[in-house]
Amino acid sequence: MTRKFDHFAFLDRERADPDVYPLEVRRKEFREIYKPYSQEEAASQAERCLDCGNPYCEWKCPVHNYIPNWLKLAGEGRILEAADLCHETNSLPEVCGRICPQDRLCEQACTLATGFGAVTIGAIERYIVDEALKQGWRPDLSHVRTRPWSVGVVGAGPAGLACADVLTRNGVSVTVYDRYPEIGGLLSFGIPDFKLELQVMRRRREILEGAGVHFRLNCEIGRDIQAHELENMHDALFFGTGTYTPVDASLPGMEKGGIVPALEYLIGQTCHMYDIDLPGYPHIELAGEHVLVLGGGDTAMDCVRTAIRQGAASVQCVYRRDQQNMPGSRREVKHAMSEGVQFEFNALPLALMHEGRKLVGLEIARTRLVAAGDGRPRPEQIPGSEEVLPATALIFAFGYRPSPPKWLQGIDVGTDDAGLVQMEAPLPGQTSNPAIFAAGDMVRGSDLVVTAIADARLAAESIIQYLDMQKPQLKRA
Ligand SMILES: Cc1cc2nc3c(=O)[nH]c(=O)nc-3n(C[C@H](O)[C@H](O)[C@H](O)COP(=O)(O)OP(=O)(O)OC[C@H]3O[C@@H](n4cnc5c(N)ncnc54)[C@H](O)[C@@H]3O)c2cc1C
Ligand code: SF4
Structure with missing residues (x-):
């Protein structure tokens, strides 16, 4: 069904992300937290696009998606054409719509981002492709010339x-x-x-x-x-x-155990859920544990939220800079907070504390941020600020080399x-x-x-x- 595009929709229509499942469900389940847009919701949100002459969103998107063009098609209900256009520049648009940090990419550059609320570009990209696939969309390869390679x-x-x-x-x-x-x-x-x-x-x-x-x-x-x-x-x-080589933390006390490597933890959970046998990735169950996750990127956010869903007694994220300087998506940090994760910002890990071989805590020092040459503030330890955060499991998510x-x-x-x-x-x-x-x-x-x-x-x-x-x-x- 096609409908007429309303170019002034942004004046009276607010940004509306797709609904999320209630917290009590989210905190237990591993399924995607966003419900799909209805056709009406997707079209209505797509119509908020101003169709800027020089669309900054397209420039900021690393694959330079034709964003205003497919938003217009979605606004008119022309989903199969929109899906064709999405695939002209992106091989996995339904994935990017779900997990790109849009708040640092396309949506940050949207003209409406200051004052009105950016167009929900990622959610509409996801809707277009999911809906088109439901309707049987497949790439049109009828014009492909075979090459002998x-x-x-x-x-x-x-x-x-x-x-x-x-x-x-x-x-x-x-x-x-x-x-x-x-x-x-x-x-x-x-x-x-x-x-x-x-x-x-x-x-x-x-x-x-x-x-x-x-x-x-x-x-x-x-x-x-x-x-x-x-x-x-x-x-x-x-x-x-x-x-795949984890960045080594080299903290005193690590040799005594109680440490969970982030990727092994996440991969083990996926294999467990889908009954996949991947040697080297055991299922690590943190129900009832007091979990600390060290790091501030996407991997750390995925670990804290997995621990919540496993039923950990408490989950804290320990990061040496402040919230503003976290490297991951702001949206994921917001979700983690709403799901019950506590954040210890400006906290520098110093040493693991054990009683015998049992992990009981992490010694940290507080930091202040000081200007650095590369523009990203550097955390500096505040002398005398040491304290111990209690913990029975510790996940390292410092990134990969x-x-x-x-x-x-x-x-x-x-x-x-x-x-x-x-x-x-x-x-x-x-x-x-x-x-x-x-x-x-x-x-x-x-x-x-x-x-x-x-x-x-x-x-x-x-x-x-x-x-x-x-x-x-x-x-x-
Ligand atoms: C926990 C976590 C969360 C993340 N969250 C996000 C996010 O929300 N948004 C985002 O944009 N990015 C996120 N990222 C980053 C993103 O996943 C990576 O940047 C991206 O997957 C890199 O793609 P790639 O194809 O280079 O490598 P990979 O996705 O790592 O794929 C490499 C593939 O190569 C295979 N392989 C390796 N060696 C061999 C071999 N010798 N023979 C055969 N196969 C081999 C591996 O099995 C693997 O399937 C996240 C990363 C992590 C770890
Ligand atoms: S969600 Fe990702 S791929 Fe899609 S338009 Fe934004 S930056 Fe580009």
Whole structure:
């Protein structure tokens, strides 16, 4: 059904996020907390867009989505056309609509953000794609010209999937390899269901397979297939294998135990819920525990909210700067607070306290923020401010460092001193081996889903450019 777009809606219509499930439900359940918009709600919110001549939201969005255009289509009820347009710039729009930190990206740049309340861009993006898929939307590949190339994509996280999507839409044969039994990488295993349910990635797998992408899961490159063998199987390779080495806290007392590594905790919870057997990720149950989570990013927020849902006796987040300087999404911090998480801001962890081998607390010192060269205030310890926060379980969520596999060297892919894959000109995403490309966290360091998608889509275009310049080798399987 189409309807007439009301261009002055913003004057009398307030921003309205989709409803969330009641707190008593949210605190126990792992399902997504937002209810879907109805068609009327989505159209009504989309109509608040001013259709600015030079839309700042598009510039701020890392994939440069055609935001005002698809908002207009959604406002008119033309959902299938809106979904086509969403997919022109983004390979996983339903994921970004759910978990992009819009308050730092598109919605922060919305002209209405100051004074009126930004358009709910992310929620409408999610609505468009969910609704279109319900109505049977599938990518139109009828005009695709087949190319005689085969590309191996290592990693089925957002980077690998975005690369596979663009290559397939350009007629290239793609096989995606992943060591896990499901596609999605951190989207499926790290990020909890209350932000992004696993079924969203399972549905995306069907779409990608329907478009011709071939997945080889439970297949680890370097173990099940050697990297040089893979080179011989394909005309070009793409790597999007992420960053998985936790930043070490090195606090006195850590050797005595009581510590839970953040990603193991989150992955173990997902595997438990879906009965997935992933060696090395046991289910860690924190019901009844007094939990401290150290860190202030998205991973820390996911841990505190998981502990609440597991029934922890108390959950505190310990962060060395203030709330304003937290690195994660403000929306997630707000949700954590409303779900009952206590925040200890300006608190610097000093040492773990044990009685025998039993963890009983964390010694902290208070901090004040001082100006630093890079613009981000630096926490400085206030002498004499030490105190002990009681705890029986401690989760470290200080972020992740690159984890480049040793075999990268053997296929001439260079890394820098920090372990990030080095980009070698001339093509975006091209490594020191001209037939191997990379993107996502393994190139940028731990970042965002949408930046991994943006970089991987560019790398896919580079791969096509590179292969179109080669003589056909016909390695296609
Ligand atoms: C807990 C947590 C919460 C987050 N929350 C958000 C959020 O709310 N919003 C947001 O935008 N970002 C969030 N992020 C960041 C985001 O998830 C990452 O930036 C993004 O997933 C990076 O994508 P990627 O494809 O580079 O890597 P990954 O998602 O890590 O995918 C890498 C894939 O490569 C596979 N792999 C690795 N080595 C091999 C091998 N040798 N052989 C085969 N397969 C291999 C892995 O199994 C994995 O599937 C979060 C991160 C974490 C850890
Ligand atoms: S992809 Fe992310 S930043 Fe871009 S419009 Fe969607 S929610 Fe906003």
